[in-house]
Amino acid sequence: MDYWVWIIIGIVVILLFIVVGLYNGLVRLRNEVKNAWAQIDVQLKRRFDLIPNLMETVKGYMKHERETLEAVTNARNMAQQVSGAGAGERGKAEGLLGAALGRLLAVAENYPDLKANQNFLALQEELTSTENKISFSRQYYNDSVLRFNNKIQVVPSNIVASLFNFQLGEFFEVEVPAEREAPKVSFN
Amino acid sequence: MWEQIRANRTRSIILVTVMAVMLLAIGYFLGFYIFENGLAGLFIALVIWFIMTLIAFYSGDNILLSLARAKKIGPNDYPRLYNVVEEMKIASGLEKMPDVYIIDDKAMNAFATGRDPSKASVAITTGLLEKLNRDELQGVIGHELAHIKNRDVLLMAITAVMLGTIVILAWYVSRLLIFGSMGRSRSSARGGGGQAQLIILIVGIVFMILAPILAQLIYYAISRKREYLADASSALYTRYPEGLASALEKISGSTVELKTANKATAPMYIINPFRTKGMSLSNATSTHPPVAERIRILRSMAGGASFAEYDRAYRQVHPGGRSVISQATQYTAGAVGLREASPEEKKSTREEISRKREVEDVMLKLNDYRIVQCSCGTRWKIPPNFPDPEVLCTKCGGRVKVR
Numbered sequence: 331m332d333y334w335v336w337i338i339i340g341i342v343v344i345l346l347f348i349v350v351g352l353y354n355g356l357v358r359l360r361n362e363v364k365n366a367w368a369q370i371d372v373q374l375k376r377r378f379d380l381i382p383n384l385m386e387t388v389k390g391y392m393k394h395e396r397e398t399l400e401a402v403t404n405a406r407n408m409a410q411q412v413s414g415a416g417a418g419e420r421g422k423a424e425g426l427l428g429a430a431l432g433r434l435l436a437v438a439e440n441y442p443d444l445k446a447n448q449n450f451l452a453l454q455e456e457l458t459s460t461e462n463k464i465s466f467s468r469q470y471y472n473d474s475v476l477r478f479n480n481k482i483q484v485v486p487s488n489i490v491a492s493l494f495n496f497q498l499g500e501f502f503e504v505e506v507p508a509e510r511e512a513p514k515v516s517f518n
Numbered sequence: 519m520w521e522q523i524r525a526n527r528t529r530s531i532i533l534v535t536v537m538a539v540m541l542l543a544i545g546y547f548l549g550f551y552i553f554e555n556g557l558a559g560l561f562i563a564l565v566i567w568f569i570m571t572l573i574a575f576y577s578g579d580n581i582l583l584s585l586a587r588a589k590k591i592g593p594n595d596y597p598r599l600y601n602v603v604e605e606m607k608i609a610s611g612l613e614k615m616p617d618v619y620i621i622d623d624k625a626m627n628a629f630a631t632g633r634d635p636s637k638a639s640v641a642i643t644t645g646l647l648e649k650l651n652r653d654e655l656q657g658v659i660g661h662e663l664a665h666i667k668n669r670d671v672l673l674m675a676i677t678a679v680m681l682g683t684i685v686i687l688a689w690y691v692s693r694l695l696i697f698g699s700m701g702r703s704r705s706s707a708r709g710g711g712g713q714a715q716l717i718i719l720i721v722g723i724v725f726m727i728l729a730p731i732l733a734q735l736i737y738y739a740i741s742r743k744r745e746y747l748a749d750a751s752s753a754l755y756t757r758y759p760e761g762l763a764s765a766l767e768k769i770s771g772s773t774v775e776l777k778t779a780n781k782a783t784a785p786m787y788i789i790n791p792f793r794t795k796g797m798s799l800s801n802a803t804s805t806h807p808p809v810a811e812r813i814r815i816l817r818s819m820a821g822g823a824s825f826a827e828y829d830r831a832y833r834q835v836h837p838g839g840r841s842v843i844s845q846a847t848q849y850t851a852g853a854v855g856l857r858e859a860s861p862e863e864k865k866s867t868r869e870e871i872s873r874k875r876e877v878e879d880v881m882l883k884l885n886d887y888r889i890v891q892c893s894c895g896t897r898w899k900i901p902p903n904f905p906d907p908e909v910l911c912t913k914c915g916g917r918v919k920v921r
Contacts (some may be wrong), residue, residue: 362611369608443832446896452597458652459601466609469757 352490359478364501366471367417370502373463374409375423379454381406381431384453388434391444398430398437405430417500428461468502475499529743533736537680540729541567544687547722551694563897567586567683576681579631579639586629588619588641596620599647599655603640606659610667611754622645626769628682629787630662631671646717649768657752657762661788664751670744681737686732692726695719745806746815750828753816757823757857763816770809811835823856 363415381402392399412423435454438444445451478499482491542560549559573581593600596618603618619641619796621627626646632638640662650658665671753759769789789806806812818831838863881897886902892911900909900920908917 366611373608455597455601459598459605462601462605463608466605466755470609470611 339354348486349490351493352487355477356478356481356487356491356494356496358501359481363471363474363478363495366474369501370471372462373460373467374377374413374420377427377431377457377460377464378406378410380453382454384434384457387447387450387453391441391447395437398434401430402427402434417502421503424464428464431457459497461472468507472501474503484518523567528696529559530740532678533740534673534680534700537677537733538686540733541684541687543725544691544729547725548687548691548694550718551691553721555683563683563687566687569681570679570683571676572674575633578675578679579633579637582629583619583639584630584643586621586622586641587623588639591620596647598652599642602652602655602659603663606656606663606755609660610751612638612663612667614638616663616666618642620644626772627789628658628662629786630665631675633675634665634669637664638671640666645772646769649772650765653756653758653761653764654768655761656756657765658788659847660752660755661668661762664748664755665744668744668747668751670748674741674744677737677740677852681730681733684733688726688730692723695723695726701710705759742807746828746832747817749812752829753819753823754825759816759819759823759828759856763813766809766813766816770813818854888920890918891921892916 385399385402389399405423408421409423409427413418435457438450438454481487482496482498541563544562545563546556547559549564550556551560553559591600595770599620600618602752604615607615614636616630616632617639619639621641621643623643624645626649627648628640628642630638630640640659642658646658647655691735691782749762751781752762756762768787789809815831815835818834821827821830882899888900888902888904890898890900890909892898892914894915896911896914898909898911898918907920909920910916911918
């Protein structure tokens with residue numbers, strides 16, 4: 331009868347290993363999600379920092395575009411206010427800001443002098459790239475959230491997930507329909 | 519992604535093991551014929567291999583970059599390139615920004631190197647950089663970063679070293695066997711083992727001839743498989759397979775050969791640097807899948823940018839073929855949509871204007887005109903007989919030095 335004890339101990343040890351493995355996998359995915367979120371944050375911060383420079387360069391040329399300029403400023407302020415909030419709320423504010431910037435750059439098309447300005451061209455490259463980085467970091471974040479959520483809900487790991495109370499990740503969706511179709515930034 | 523890397527890893531381990539066994543066999547033959555002791559040769563082969571691997575591991579990337587005469591750049595030297603690399607770094611989820619290098623060469627090519635994702639570099643030729651628009655550049659850089667992310671770079675370096683060792687050793691041993699065998703056959707004729715020795719000798723010679731070829735085929739097989747995965751990853755990162763497809767089209771249209779590439783480093787590049795010579799050869803001897811095929815697969819990805827879609831496109835191009843990407847990977851990547859071309863790319867008229875301006879400048883320069891740039895960005899074309907040392911910029915009112 332002695333070896334029954336050993337078999338049970340063996341099974342328990344194997345189970346323990348499986349649980350530890352699943353748990354570590356979940357933690358790794360959760361960290362990936364966190365890291366991806368931090369990446370979005372870095373890029374959004376960059377966009378905040380670029381805007382004052384851009385406004386400074388553009389202001390002199392665009393005296394008659396008060397509305398467009400104000401829209402950007404307001405959207406920036408709004409985005410800053412919700413910078414501590416969750417993915418849903420931030421998505422909304424950032425969508426507005428992206429759309430406002432897109433409009434601003436579209437308007438810039440009408441000012442040939444502005445487009446010849448080296449400073450503006452450099453800012454434009456930075457802004458284009460920052461928009462791309464934001465969307466790529468959002469893409470990576472959403473992919474990570476998808477992987478994490480799948481793991482939480484799929485059979486063996488869902489037990490471990492509920493045991494240790496892993497919460498589903500929230501997707502970073504952009505709510506504004508204008509942003510969905512990407513700000514039309516045309517530099518012709 | 520991880521499942522794919524793992525599945526690839528087992529396959530690669532098998533292939534690498536086969537190569538290692540071949541290497542050791544060559545070493546054994548070497549010892550057998552020189553020292554009459556196989557183990558001594560085995561030991562020599564191992565030592566050579568070990569040293570070469572160490573070198574490749576610790577300074578392989580530096581050697582490769584300096585062989586290619588690549589210069590390291592910062593964010594301000596080529597802002598667009600640096601930005602695109604950073605964009606793809608974010609999209610691929612790499613933890614550390616790879617170093618960016620530029621190769622001053624009219625040929626169109628790019629490669630990635632580095633022993634692990636935290637110490638990696640990408641290099642691109644100026645020829646390629648000039649010809650590509652942003653979407654295409656993204657596709658190319660995405661492909662290179664996929665090589666880094668999938669750890670292809672390290673594997674290719676290790677196998678390249680092994681291949682090199684096999685080729686060198688086999689060359690020496692086959693010389694020894696052919697020229698040394700006459701004297702030996704006389705001295706060993708006294709025993710009854712003459713015939714057995716002859717058989718071993720023939721087997722040895724055949725093996726020495728076949729081993730480098732076989733090793734090369736294995737090397738190419740590993741490298742080809744990885745090109746497909748890197749293409750698929752690039753499509754996934756950019757969500758825009760057309761970018762890489764049109765970049766590959768442009769690259770394959772160019773016939774300028776990269777001067778600094780050689781056979782061993784060929785698989786590191788996005789496209790075979792020697793394609794003009796070797797394109798008609800069979801697939802087995804190519805480091806890369808045919809470009810036309812890679813383009814066709816990417817263009818067939820109508821339903822999305824996921825691995826599953828790439829696999830579907832691959833099988834569409836190869837009717838009845840096996841899939842290139844494992845089922846497990848297809849599942850983890852999920853369904854993903856494509857995106858539109860970035861609006862910046864509708865700049866063909868702008869490109870035309872700048873090309874026209876370039877031609878104009880050349881003509882003017884031929885006529886001894888001097889071209890100076892004002893701080894506001896305006897360019898002034900100064901005729902050769904212009905008397906003053908400065909010119910007044912009518913745009914910003916500043917003064918521009920002519921001389």
